[in-house]
Amino acid sequence: MSETQKTKEAQYQVIVEAAKERGVERFGLRSSESWYEDPKHLVFRLSRYKFVAKMLQGRRHVLEVGCGDAFGIRIVQAEVENLTAIDFDPVFIQDVNDRMVERWHFDARVHDMLDGPVPGSFDAVYSLDVLEHIEPKDERVFLENSFGNLEKNGCAVIGVPSLESQVYASPQSKEGHINCKTGPELKALLQNYFHNVFMFSMNDEVVHTGFHKMAHYNFAVCAGLR
Incomplete structure (x- = not known):
């Protein structure tokens, strides 16, 4: 960039x-x-982070499970006090830490949720586009560990592509999407861990309360830890 550029x-x-x-x-x-x-897919992904940010506004210490490259995390950071992010892939965590800047610093670490809970105490947990990659036989362990260090009055937000959307998914997406669920299936699963599970539908970047079978993406907002 030129020193004289105006x-x-x-x-x-x-x-x-x-x-x-x-x-x-x-x-x-x-x-x-x-x-x-x-x-446009970047717009969809960032919209999911904005929804999480508004649901978790004011939380003290938030955990993201399966952060990938964590590109949308700043949207959540702007609304909460502290944030920890984990991913089981060291390549992504290295990328995250290489791009970290002081103003938006957060704790990013390698952790496989199938191995156990993340050390620490959290008053909120969220996970976007992760559960559908977990083998059905492992989903209970994954969720138990995800919520393992959640405080009694904590909450969670889980977002996954809908089962109905998979006929339109790309071959690359389908390869990793081994555990997609309908809205009612996701709610029933999460009710094993929370007394209250509120479901939302999402199409492109719009979150709404419309008919779940027409949703491309499902959000579950959970409260009242069992």
Whole structure:
């Protein structure tokens, strides 16, 4: 970037100066691929993070289970006090930590939820696009450990693609989606762990309370730990 580069409107010069001072932010591994292959999917993913952020607003210590490249985490960070993120893949966690900046620092670590709960105490847990990758025989262990260190008055948000959406999924998605569920199936599963499970449908970037069979994505907001 040229040292003499000036914007035509003075109020935008701060953008140029910021880029000179700290560089330009980078996408994560997954978000970069989405931006290249099908940009609208990045909008869908970030919309899911916004929904989580609004549901968990004001929480003290939040855990994300299966963060991937964690590109949307800042949206949640802006609404909560502290955030810890885990993923079982060291490649993603290395990418996350390589891109970490001081202003938006959070604890990102390698952890396989099938091995046990994440050490610490959390008043909220969320997981997006993870449960559908867990073998059905392992889902109970995965969820028990995900909620294992959740405080008594804690809550959870779980988001997964709907079973009905899979006829439209790409071959790459289908390869990893081994445990998709209908809305009622997801609710019934989570009721084993919470007294209250509130279901929402999602189509593209819009979250609503519409008919679950027409939803591309299901959200469960859970409270009242059993």
